[in-house]
Amino acid sequence: MIKTLLMNIDEPDQVEIGRVRERGGYAALEKALRMEPAALIEEVKASGLRGRGGAGFPTGMKWSFVPKNSDKPTYLLCNADESEPGTFKDRKLMECDPHLLIEGMAIACYALDCHLSYIYLRGEFEFIAHTLQKALDEAYEAGILGPSVCGRDYALDIYLHLGQGAYICGEETSLIESLEGNRGYPRIKPPFPATHGFLASPTVVNNVETLCALPWIIANGSAAYAAMGTEKSKGTKLFSVSGHVAKPGVYEVEMGYPLMDFINNESGGVPNGRKLKAVIPGGSSVPVLRAEECEGVLLDYESLLKAGSMLGSGGMIVFDETVRMPEALSVIADFYAHESCGQCTPCREGTGWAAKILRNLIAGKGKRPDIDLLLKIADMMEGKTICPLADADVMPIRSFITKFRSEFEELCSN
Amino acid sequence: MPKLTINGQEIEVEPGTTIIQAAQVAGIEIPHYCYHPDLPVDGNCRMCLVEVERMPKLAISCATLATEGMVVHTNNDRVKESVRGVLEFLLVNHPVDCPVCDQAGECRLQDYYMVYGLHTSEIPLEMKVRKQKVVDLGPMVVLDQERCVLCSRCIRFFDHVTHTGEMQFFGRGDHVAIGTFENRPLDNPYSGNVVDICPVGALTSRDFRFKCRVWFLNSTDSVCGGCSTGCSMRIDHRDGTVFRLLPRRNPEVNKSWLCDEGRMSFHELAAGERVRRPMIKGRDGMQAPVVWEEAVRSVDSKLKEIRDNHGAGSILGFASPSATNEALFLFKQYMAGQVGVTRFEFRADSEDKSVTEQEDNILRRVDKHPNSMGAIKLGLVSKEFGGIEGAIESAREGKLRAGVIIYFKPLVRRPTDEEAESRVAELIRAVEYSVVLAAHKTDWLAEASVVLPVTAWSEENGSYTNYQGRVQLARRAVTPAGDMRPVWQVFALLLAVSGADISWSTAADVFESLTETEPAYRGITYDEARLPGALVADI
Numbered sequence: 004m005i006k007t008l009l010m011n012i013d014e015p016d017q018v019e020i021g022r023v024r025e026r027g028g029y030a031a032l033e034k035a036l037r038m039e040p041a042a043l044i045e046e047v048k049a050s051g052l053r054g055r056g057g058a059g060f061p062t063g064m065k066w067s068f069v070p071k072n073s074d075k076p077t078y079l080l081c082n083a084d085e086s087e088p089g090t091f092k093d094r095k096l097m098e099c100d101p102h103l104l105i106e107g108m109a110i111a112c113y114a115l116d117c118h119l120s121y122i123y124l125r126g127e128f129e130f131i132a133h134t135l136q137k138a139l140d141e142a143y144e145a146g147i148l149g150p151s152v153c154g155r156d157y158a159l160d161i162y163l164h165l166g167q168g169a170y171i172c173g174e175e176t177s178l179i180e181s182l183e184g185n186r187g188y189p190r191i192k193p194p195f196p197a198t199h200g201f202l203a204s205p206t207v208v209n210n211v212e213t214l215c216a217l218p219w220i221i222a223n224g225s226a227a228y229a230a231m232g233t234e235k236s237k238g239t240k241l242f243s244v245s246g247h248v249a250k251p252g253v254y255e256v257e258m259g260y261p262l263m264d265f266i267n268n269e270s271g272g273v274p275n276g277r278k279l280k281a282v283i284p285g286g287s288s289v290p291v292l293r294a295e296e297c298e299g300v301l302l303d304y305e306s307l308l309k310a311g312s313m314l315g316s317g318g319m320i321v322f323d324e325t326v327r328m329p330e331a332l333s334v335i336a337d338f339y340a341h342e343s344c345g346q347c348t349p350c351r352e353g354t355g356w357a358a359k360i361l362r363n364l365i366a367g368k369g370k371r372p373d374i375d376l377l378l379k380i381a382d383m384m385e386g387k388t389i390c391p392l393a394d395a396d397v398m399p400i401r402s403f404i405t406k407f408r409s410e411f412e413e414l415c416s417n
Numbered sequence: 418m419p420k421l422t423i424n425g426q427e428i429e430v431e432p433g434t435t436i437i438q439a440a441q442v443a444g445i446e447i448p449h450y451c452y453h454p455d456l457p458v459d460g461n462c463r464m465c466l467v468e469v470e471r472m473p474k475l476a477i478s479c480a481t482l483a484t485e486g487m488v489v490h491t492n493n494d495r496v497k498e499s500v501r502g503v504l505e506f507l508l509v510n511h512p513v514d515c516p517v518c519d520q521a522g523e524c525r526l527q528d529y530y531m532v533y534g535l536h537t538s539e540i541p542l543e544m545k546v547r548k549q550k551v552v553d554l555g556p557m558v559v560l561d562q563e564r565c566v567l568c569s570r571c572i573r574f575f576d577h578v579t580h581t582g583e584m585q586f587f588g589r590g591d592h593v594a595i596g597t598f599e600n601r602p603l604d605n606p607y608s609g610n611v612v613d614i615c616p617v618g619a620l621t622s623r624d625f626r627f628k629c630r631v632w633f634l635n636s637t638d639s640v641c642g643g644c645s646t647g648c649s650m651r652i653d654h655r656d657g658t659v660f661r662l663l664p665r666r667n668p669e670v671n672k673s674w675l676c677d678e679g680r681m682s683f684h685e686l687a688a689g690e691r692v693r694r695p696m697i698k699g700r701d702g703m704q705a706p707v708v709w710e711e712a713v714r715s716v717d718s719k720l721k722e723i724r725d726n727h728g729a730g731s732i733l734g735f736a737s738p739s740a741t742n743e744a745l746f747l748f749k750q751y752m753a754g755q756v757g758v759t760r761f762e763f764r765a766d767s768e769d770k771s772v773t774e775q776e777d778n779i780l781r782r783v784d785k786h787p788n789s790m791g792a793i794k795l796g797l798v799s800k801e802f803g804g805i806e807g808a809i810e811s812a813r814e815g816k817l818r819a820g821v822i823i824y825f826k827p828l829v830r831r832p833t834d835e836e837a838e839s840r841v842a843e844l845i846r847a848v849e850y851s852v853v854l855a856a857h858k859t860d861w862l863a864e865a866s867v868v869l870p871v872t873a874w875s876e877e878n879g880s881y882t883n884y885q886g887r888v889q890l891a892r893r894a895v896t897p898a899g900d901m902r903p904v905w906q907v908f909a910l911l912l913a914v915s916g917a918d919i920s921w922s923t924a925a926d927v928f929e930s931l932t933e934t935e936p937a938y939r940g941i942t943y944d945e946a947r948l949p950g951a952l953v954a955d956i
Contacts, residue, residue: 363544383502
């Protein structure tokens with residue numbers, strides 16, 4: 004299977020620029036710099052690359068929303084605030100192949116006529132900050148970044164910014180607020196970041212994995228990338244698999260790869276002779292799938308949506324038969340209650356309320372009406388907030404309860 | 418001009434109007450907490466969600482622009498269910514301590530609960546998030562974090578109106594609370610406004626809290642008497658006592674705000690002993706009470722005697738920049754028209770402060786009188802005589818023999834007030850004959866020949882002309898105990914005694930005469946002087 008992201012991930016010296024260049028690193032950037040920015044955007048559009056942060060919005064189209072003749076500078080912000088439970092793919096890329104990200108960012112910046120770019124790194128990833136900063140320093144020293152990128156008449160600075168540990172800052176407008184030095188609160192849209200983003204200027208926020216896909220696309224051409232995957236989900240995708248699998252980790256597969264094959268082959272299957280119970284395919288915020296629902300499902304945006312879940316960030320969590328679903332849901336609900344920024348009412352009050360009810364339930368203090376109350380709270384929260392954090396809590400609550408209701412009822416006194 | 422339909426009603430609005438504003442124009446109220454017309458939109462409370470046809474999700478009406486052809490529903494089942502849900506969320510962790518809450522009776526949580534909620538709480542008390550109940554936020558404001566709906570109006574007020582930024586959110590999720598950094602005091606001169614804009618009982622007034630249940634209060638429209646800005650306000654009172662002053666929204670003057678000094682100015686009025694009966698100094702040099710009739714006849718004949726013996730130039734008309742337009746008008750009618758006085762003054766302050774000079778860039782002005790512009794527009798100043806100092810000088814030289822003086826102590830005090838007051842005392846001592854119309858007793862009042870007790874701001878109907886030349890009406894809220902009369906009535910009596918063939922029975926009658934007689938005020942009607950007030954001619 005072709006690798007577009009993890010081709011050098013197992014090379015221990017891939018963090019050193021000298022070795023990176025020997026392996027062909029930054030060649031795609033050199034090629035991109037010989038192209039017209041407009042042609043570059045067309046190339047990315049043609050590749051069918053979609054945002055890998057979770058929403059799956061076409062990257063080339065996102066870029067094309069940036070106004071061409073703005074009197075303000077354009078900014079590219081790399082969203083490296085990866086903190087969705089179950090998701091650890093960006094971390095792998097940044098830890099093991101930081102120059103791939105820098106190269107991808109430089110390509111994107113050139114295409115967007117952006118001269119100042121930031122990497123917004125999750126606060127808890129402080130250990131990666133050292134790796135990234137070293138790679139940035141090397142890139143400056145090698146003339147890849149700075150006043151003259153690869154000797155061309157194009158200046159680019161990339162700064163690393165460490166967040167302070169708030170999940171909400173992975174939402175692009177909160178990320179922008181946080182980067183501006185404000186409290187990490189999502190903004191009301193419109194206006195969208197493409198026109199009014201960082202410092203009220205045109206801004207593109209792209210996920211680490213999205214940016215890391217660019218060098219391969221430029222080096223091999225959009226047609227080669229678009230040849231992989233399904234009709235609407237092109238290329239390859241990283242999945243970070245955790246939970247009850249023999250080989251948890253980060254794997255790259257072609258879009259449309261069968262889910263059960265991924266669990267049984269790449270992930271090494273469910274260990275200890277236990278049976279598969281459920282799978283959260285795309286990070287804790289997407290609906291859970293029962294084992295029987297996973298049969299025949301393919302790993303791409305459309306197939307998972309059809310199956311009643313979502314591809315999300317590709318953070319796959321596998322549950323075997325020993326998992327008590329109310330407890331698993333309680334952990335997820337606690338996470339969203341803890342991470343709700345508190346700005347809008349339904350999320351602030353609803354996530355906390357739901358988490359408390361669930362804690363009560365698993366402590367054996369719940370009552371049957373609490374189960375329907377949880378579903379009511381989900382209805383009251385859904386679609387009523389500025390950002391999707393409340394919805395991210397709604398989906399597991401609703402899917403866990405409707406699909407495993409008897410387990411919740413067993414916990415209740417009558 | 419986009420045309421849209423709200424609940425079947427078609428309306429046309431200015432481009433840039435939001436749905437919530439458009440609904441207001443159509444007389445449809447959309448429930449809300451965080452939206453405020455004089456603050457930037459924040460969109461956090463989610464109460465104002467409405468259905469816009471062809472939009473998949475409900476939209477917040479405070480941040481969604483009205484566009485051509487838009488069809489909006491604010492009261493269908495889907496919207497009502499959403500509002501009910503948000504309200505239930507707001508009450509999940511609310512302490513529901515209405516019986517001991519000062520906001521009860523004017524609380525948006527109570528109001529909307531009665532319209533949209535009426536649900537039974539599904540969360541037991543012990544599951545509620547606890548926060549701090551009594552947080553001292555400085556001289557004006559007390560915070561109860563548990564009652565807060567986190568609408569950020571107070572935070573936005575300090576960020577965008579005063580630009581002082583004292584308040585902020587702390588914490589995350591349902592543990593978010595408002596407060597000041599390191600509990601620093603909230604002591605900027607506009608802090609009281611956040612009590613007004615707080616839609617619930619989180620921010621209460623240190624001055625007003627626990628004094629009176631709001632449903633016992635009567636409200637009277639007024640204009641602040643604290644400075645020349647003339648902010649539109651409302652006097653809340655009960656049984657002759659003023660309990661609090663609140664802003665009335667006037668986009669042309671004060672938007673929704675008041676300064677703290679203006680807000681507290683009624684305490685200054687209540688402080689100090691009042692003059693309650695007319696007094697005339699006898700041959701023994703002691704003042705003795707007389708009835709109004711006698712006082713007025715005595716003043717009229719004495720003034721005319723002095724005029725006849727020494728000429729009208731020997732009499733000074735000293736008006737007050739705190740008196741109403743009506744008072745100043747009849748003062749002028751009597752003094753100039755009947756006695757023939759030409760020498761007028763109204764400032765006791767030594768420097769000729771500009772009426773328009775700002776004390777800060779929000780509301781407060783240096784001139785601490787509500788009607789200096791009225792006195793100027795009525796021509797009650799004669800620059801060639803050198804102000805009050807010049808008058809004292811003339812009196813000492815024997816050129817000036819009598820003075821009719823209206824004196825109100827300023828409602829907002831400044832260190833220079835004592836100096837100004839001592840000049841008035843000096844003037845009284847320097848003339849042979851002095852008639853003083855006053856509301857409050859002062860030491861030097863005993864030296865006046867005649868003292869006439871008058872009502873003050875909040876106790877009479879009348880109008881004031883602010884620094885812009887805007888005429889605004891103030892209504893009588895309370896009636897003081899005693900035989901006081903409004904200044905205009907005193908001069909109406911003097912005019913009657915003097916034989917003027919016109920009479921006025923109300924302040925409104927005087928206003929009508931004023932607008933018929935005085936060029937600057939010509940044509941202004943009583944109705945026009947209501948919100949936002951009418952501008953005088955630039956004469």
